[in-house]
Amino acid sequence: MSKELLLVIETVANEKEVSRDLLFSAMEEALAMATKKRFEEDAEIVVKIDRKTGDYETYRQWQIVDEDHEIENYAAELYVDVAQEKGHKVVVGDVLMEPVESVEFGRIAAMTAKQIIMQKVRDEERRLMVAKFRDKVGKIVYGEVKRTTRDFLIIDLGEDAEGVLPRKELLPKENYRLNDKLRACILRIDDDGKGPQIILSRANKKMLHALLILEVPEVAEELMDIVSIARDPGSRAKVAVKSNDKRIDPVGACVGMRGSRIQAITNELQGERVDIVLWDDNPAQFVMNSLAPAEVTSIVQDEDKQAMQVAVKEDQLSQAIGKSGQNVRLATALTGWHINVISSTVAEKAQQEEEEKTMQLFMEALDIDQDIAEVLIEEGFTSLEEVAYVAREEMLEIEGFDNEICEELQERAKTALISQALAANKPADDLLNMEGMTAEWADALAQKDVITMEDLAELAVDDLREIISISEDEAAALIMTARAPWFEEDNEK
Numbered sequence: 001m002s003k004e005l006l007l008v009i010e011t012v013a014n015e016k017e018v019s020r021d022l023l024f025s026a027m028e029e030a031l032a033m034a035t036k037k038r039f040e041e042d043a044e045i046v047v048k049i050d051r052k053t054g055d056y057e058t059y060r061q062w063q064i065v066d067e068d069h070e071i072e073n074y075a076a077e078l079y080v081d082v083a084q085e086k087g088h089k090v091v092v093g094d095v096l097m098e099p100v101e102s103v104e105f106g107r108i109a110a111m112t113a114k115q116i117i118m119q120k121v122r123d124e125e126r127r128l129m130v131a132k133f134r135d136k137v138g139k140i141v142y143g144e145v146k147r148t149t150r151d152f153l154i155i156d157l158g159e160d161a162e163g164v165l166p167r168k169e170l171l172p173k174e175n176y177r178l179n180d181k182l183r184a185c186i187l188r189i190d191d192d193g194k195g196p197q198i199i200l201s202r203a204n205k206k207m208l209h210a211l212l213i214l215e216v217p218e219v220a221e222e223l224m225d226i227v228s229i230a231r232d233p234g235s236r237a238k239v240a241v242k243s244n245d246k247r248i249d250p251v252g253a254c255v256g257m258r259g260s261r262i263q264a265i266t267n268e269l270q271g272e273r274v275d276i277v278l279w280d281d282n283p284a285q286f287v288m289n290s291l292a293p294a295e296v297t298s299i300v301q302d303e304d305k306q307a308m309q310v311a312v313k314e315d316q317l318s319q320a321i322g323k324s325g326q327n328v329r330l331a332t333a334l335t336g337w338h339i340n341v342i343s344s345t346v347a348e349k350a351q352q353e354e355e356e357k358t359m360q361l362f363m364e365a366l367d368i369d370q371d372i373a374e375v376l377i378e379e380g381f382t383s384l385e386e387v388a389y390v391a392r393e394e395m396l397e398i399e400g401f402d403n404e405i406c407e408e409l410q411e412r413a414k415t416a417l418i419s420q421a422l423a424a425n426k427p428a429d430d431l432l433n434m435e436g437m438t439a440e441w442a443d444a445l446a447q448k449d450v451i452t453m454e455d456l457a458e459l460a461v462d463d464l465r466e467i468i469s470i471s472e473d474e475a476a477a478l479i480m481t482a483r484a485p486w487f488e489e490d491n492e493k
Helices: 003-015 020-036 080-085 107-131 205-215 250-255 257-268 283-290 314-321 323-335 344-365 370-378 384-389 392-396 403-424 439-447 453-457 461-467 472-492
Strands: 044-049 056-065 077-079 095-100 140-148 152-158 161-166 181-192 195-201 224-232 236-243 273-278 296-302 307-312 338-343
Touching (some): 003 020, 020 044, 020 056, 020 107, 056 080, 077 080, 107 195, 140 161, 140 205, 161 181, 181 205, 205 224, 205 236, 205 257, 236 250, 236 283, 250 273, 257 273, 273 283, 283 296, 283 307, 283 323, 296 344, 314 323, 314 338, 323 338, 338 344, 344 370, 344 384, 384 403, 453 472, 461 472
Parallel strands (some): 056 077, 161 195, 236 273, 307 338
Antiparallel strands (some): 044 056, 056 095, 140 152, 140 181, 152 161, 296 307
């Protein structure tokens, strides 16, 4: 390799701000490709260039494998005994570097090297360019439409940087042409086989978050936080905010004087309506805030299902639900609670039915009259568990209840709960009386919620044997007996 070529590498490295090692590796790759053409098989060729003199050596690379190994590429893998017979001191797992004749750096090698170098230079330039934008993910950038395709727009971001704006990340009905200017947020940096790409968005929640940072100084200065965002791009969005400074009204700060701040955001998002919601650490209050201006009359919270049933006045029902359920859907996404909106009339009826059901339960399970049951319900008791295990001091606060009454009610509630638990795991008569069934087996099955013959019929042989210790034939016979009614029904049809 000539001294002139070393000079070229040095020049390219300086002009393009690319490392010399990257260019040397491109040269080594080009020479290896040129050498590889001399071999018919798929040999592995490695070229090493002296970074100071430009001299280079070429090697054929072999992977040393055990005699029992099934070789897939005979041009690159070599049995250890064969290598040792040739005089190489190697063991399994070694990589043998066998010197071969180097090709001259001729016209073909030079053309290949040029192509590889230019590609590596472009890749390195893109990598360096994209690296400048990695800290800007989630922030607003300004650009100009450079090229359009059916699936995406190429945006010129300046400084020789380009961003990709997929059409699915545009707002509905948005249509940009060549040279149009726009604002978008950097959604992410994609590192794929084509090299790193800057992916932009105008429809993502990050775009709205970035606009709020731009338009609301209190957010940028961290005097208030954006807790969550729910967005239906181009139509409506909800933003939950909280203040870190008691002197600042977070909702008013976002809206601005005469709505100036929120209007600027709405204009940028093609008229998208943005509701600012005050965050509250009480989930019920947060849900009520998210449904404003609809007035909530009652709310039932189910923490296990992460759901709330919200009642509003009849004339505000459509407002609370929103067009095509948009308002309640956004409120659900914003709060993280599944929200079911009903009218106050329906809620009152459901509450009344629930109270009647609870009253009947108390009267039967506790053996009390309706008056006492009504008192318990009025005091907020809704289940036998609450009656059985509430603190005695709380129950004594009920007017007319003394220690003796409280103790008796709690004992009756505990007894009723035990009876319910035993009944729940008691085998049904059809299972107990089934041919081939024993009382011991039936009890064991009932503990696993196999209560009836129908339950047993739906089991597989292995499932049944996991519950009771019986042979495979016995299990199959029991299941077939349980399934006998199925065949009888089929015959009748």
